[in-house]
Amino acid sequence: MFAESEVWTQLMIVIGEVAVLAIGTLLITAMALAVIAFYSISNGTFYFPRLLKSGLVLLEGLVKAICKLLGLDDRDLLTFFINLHNAMNSKAFSEIPIHKRAIFLPQCLRSSRCPGHLTPEGIVCKNCGGCGIGEVNLRLQAAGYRVFIMPGSTFIKRMVKKYRPTGVIGVGCLMEVKEGLEMCDRMGLVAMGIVTLKDGCVETLVNWNDVFDVASMGVEPRLNGVDLHGPAD
Secondary structure (H helix, E strand, C coil): CHHHHHHHHHHHHHHHHHHHHHHHHHHHHHHHHHHHHHHHHHHCCCCCHHHHHHHHHHCHHHHHHHHHHCCCCHHHHHHHHHHHHHHHHHHHHHCCCHHHEEEEEEHHHCCCCCCCCEECCEECCCCCCCCCHHHHHHHHHHHCCEEEEECCHHHHHHHHHHHCCCEEEEEECHHHHHHHHHHHHHHCCEEEEEECCCCCCCCCCCCHHHHHHHHCCCCCCEECCEECCCCCC
């Protein structure tokens, strides 16, 4: 009995030491990631981008907590994550043919008086002129993009499954874009995120020139008679 008790005690000690070591390693790793993120944001440079991207996904909660101690709020970190993700995906996205790309716009960009109706493929734009979507939609579709005005994130999965794009541009608020980029990573898609200028559920805003800047990556100056490099009117 004494021998068994001794073995059990030693086993508990080993398990405890391993647990402490694992927790310590996680904390040190999270601290290192937070410091790297802090200096990257401060200097406008991405240090160890692949390590940062993986670490921010795996240890998000811990890194956020430590970043707050360093003076960074959640919005700063989310913006940094999206910019980092875009920078790492820019080359691969530029190499994707435009007919294999899709753009997902949130329905909150519509006018509150939008006459468009919901279909299995999203909101159908009537090009009424009440918001900027109509003209942008026509211009992007003419160039070869598939454009969807989405009612929710589950919609993206259905359209990706149906049309099989390999490159995606997603527009939304900070959290929506961040979660969308992570979802696209899991689905094996090359995604680029664009954050709206104004949060909310109705009549939000986006810089359409930012949308065209990303949409024109790797594209000839004029494609199908459409200039995607020029500014949005």
